[in-house]
Structure formats: C-alpha cells, structure tokens
Amino acid sequence: MLDRLIGHVAFVRTVTYHLVGKIEEVADGWMRLSSASWVAESDRFMQTIRDGTLNEVEPVGDAYVNIASITDLFPWPHPLPTEQK
Numbered sequence: 001m002l003d004r005l006i007g008h009v010a011f012v013r014t015v016t017y018h019l020v021g022k023i024e025e026v027a028d029g030w031m032r033l034s035s036a037s038w039v040a041e042s043d044r045f046m047q048t049i050r051d052g053t054l055n056e057v058e059p060v061g062d063a064y065v066n067i068a069s070i071t072d073l074f075p076w077p078h079p080l081p082t083e084q085k
Contacts, residue, residue: 006023009021021037021080030067036080
C-alpha cells in the first residue's frame with residue numbers, strides 16, 4: 001500500500017517522533033523521504049493537519065523511516081518547511 005504513496009507528501013507519525021516530507025521510495029522495510037523535516041512540536045493536531053501549523057521544526061533533507069515504526073500518516077498539502085523554527 002505504501003508504494004501507492006510514492007511522490008506524495010505526508011506527515012508521518014512513528015512511535016517516537018514525527019516527520020514531514022515527500023515519499024520517494026519504499027523498499028526492504030524502509031521509506032525514504034526527501035525534503036524531510038523532524039517535527040519537534042506541532043500545534044494542536046487538527047490545526048497542524050488542516051493549516052500546516054508547526055511550532056518547532058528542523059529541516060534535515062533525506063530521512064529514512066523504518067516502516068514498522070509508523071503508527072499513521074496523513075496527506076500534507078502544505079509547503080514543506082525549509083527553515084529551522
């Protein structure tokens with residue numbers, strides 16, 4: 001199923017952290033995100049998803065996420081962060 005999301009941008013929640021980025025590849029139990037950012041603190045969750053509000057964010061470039069750690073993900077129709085906040 002994750003293969004169908006290649007090329008889409010998503011807000012990814014794992015058991016320990018959150019990321020936003022463009023899904024580039026899914027293989028061997030890993031998902032690669034480009035233009036990724038680690039989200040240290042979002043707003044209230046509804047505002048984060050609806051409005052793209054992120055209170056504290058760290059752009060990191062490419063990121064690899066172990067698929068087994070993903071709890072859920074949401075479409076991210078907002079611009080990806082490019083500045084540390």
